Amino acid sequence: xxxxxxxxxxxxxxxxxxxxDHPPAPxxxxxxxxxxxxxxxxxxxxxxxxxxxxASVMLVAATGDDPEGQRLRDGLEREGVGVSRIVAVPxxxxxxxxxxVTADGESTILVDPGANRAxxxxxxxxxAAELRESAVVMIQLETSIDVALAAAREAAxxxxxxxxxxxxxxxxxxxxxxxxVLVPNRVELARIAAASIPASDREAATLASGIRGxxxxxxTLGGEGALLVRDGQVDHFPATPxxxxxxxxxxxxxxxxxxxxxxxxxxxxxxLPRACRAAAVATTARGAQTALPRPFELSGI
Ligand code: RIB
Numbered sequence: 001x002x003x004x005x006x007x008x009x010x011x012x013x014x015x016x017x018x019x020x021d022h023p024p025a026p027x028x029x030x031x032x033x034x035x036x037x038x039x040x041x042x043x044x045x046x047x048x049x050x051x052x053x054x055a056s057v058m059l060v061a062a063t064g065d066d067p068e069g070q071r072l073r074d075g076l077e078r079e080g081v082g083v084s085r086i087v088a089v090p091x092x093x094x095x096x097x098x099x100x101v102t103a104d105g106e107s108t109i110l111v112d113p114g115a116n117r118a119x120x121x122x123x124x125x126x127x128a129a130e131l132r133e134s135a136v137v138m139i140q141l142e143t144s145i146d147v148a149l150a151a152a153r154e155a156a157x158x159x160x161x162x163x164x165x166x167x168x169x170x171x172x173x174x175x176x177x178x179x180x181v182l183v184p185n186r187v188e189l190a191r192i193a194a195a196s197i198p199a200s201d202r203e204a205a206t207l208a209s210g211i212r213g214x215x216x217x218x219x220t221l222g223g224e225g226a227l228l229v230r231d232g233q234v235d236h237f238p239a240t241p242x243x244x245x246x247x248x249x250x251x252x253x254x255x256x257x258x259x260x261x262x263x264x265x266x267x268x269x270x271x272l273p274r275a276c277r278a279a280a281v282a283t284t285a286r287g288a289q290t291a292l293p294r295p296f297e298l299s300g301i
Pocket of ligand 1: 011013015039040041042045096142248249250251252288
């Protein structure tokens with residue numbers, strides 16, 4: 001079998017979403033007005049996002065040996081994602097995310113990583129050939145930093161890191177050095193820079209310019225698009241205006257579309273309008289993987 005264009009190393013989880021008026025404050029009980037589930041986890045979402053847009057994708061991940069794990073694996077396989085490097089870990093539950101979605105589509109996410117915690121550098125090592133031969137290796141941080149480091153060390157192509165979530169203590173310098181494109185949102189950027197959340201594009205650009213290591217930073221700004229910061233230059237890419245239903249997975253749609261374009265050797269400034277459109281489309285329907293765009297939704301970009 002030929003090498004995948006993109007190898008994703010990351011988490012897979014079942015998402016259980018609740019529609020609420022507002023997210024709970026400490027000590028508060030909030031009654032929801034409906035619930036639905038979908039397949040999620042940042043690794044799985046990003047893999048499906050890229051595969052739906054036409055890339056050949058392999059996912060290195062872990063589930064429990066439970067029915068949820070089988071459901072996650074089947075869902076990814078249906079989307080054409082390579083699942084031969086997904087391990088089923090005995091005696092642990094598959095990852096679970098509990099998501100509160102408000103009427104304006106904003107989502108607040110609590111994650112029990114479950115089997116995602118059991119993904120280890122040895123599992124990454126078993127995929128060394130794919131990691132070396134893929135045009136893009138895409139990583140997030142719902143699995144351990146050691147897993148992220150192992151994947152980035154093995155990669156020979158473009159390393160795209162979505163640092164979500166940033167661990168306490170920030171990111172190791174070695175990981176930042178191995179990254180070609182770092183894709184944080186404002187909160188993650190602030191955490192990496194050990195600063196407050198930037199209140200303007202200018203503040204975000206200043207923080208991003210101070211981060212040493214990655215070849216380029218792409219700061220996602222939600223409904224305001226994204227900033228590309230590299231070589232002392234800052235470019236803004238606008239968002240596509242849409243009716244927002246649920247923001248869950250929008251960042252993953254962005255990363256998946258970016259990776260798909262980079263795997264075809266597009267430049268960052270050609271790839272970013274597609275990533276912005278993909279993120280916008282992903283907010284127009286409920287759920288993470290259910291809402292990821294199809295190629296026709298990005299046509300003309
Ligand atoms: O980025 C969205 C994802 O974060 C959800 O699918 C949920 O599983 C959490 O991991």
